[in-house]
Amino acid sequence: PEDDAERTSADGKTSSVHFFHFPFNKAQKVAFRNPDTQVILGSDHPEYAHMSVLSRETIEELSRDFSN
16 A cells, blocks of 8 residues: 555646556566567546557566565
């Protein structure tokens, strides 16, 4: 869990998404780190359907969050 922090801007707005959590098993971590794996992040929310291919730089940075 993240520490509670002030995330409201000077004009009183707060971001709608603060954190994403995705549970990964060991095999998924290996696949995520594999340079040949294309990682796509997507949302199928009716008000915001979107998909984005993550860059290798982003994947490497996110991989640092894995504990092993």
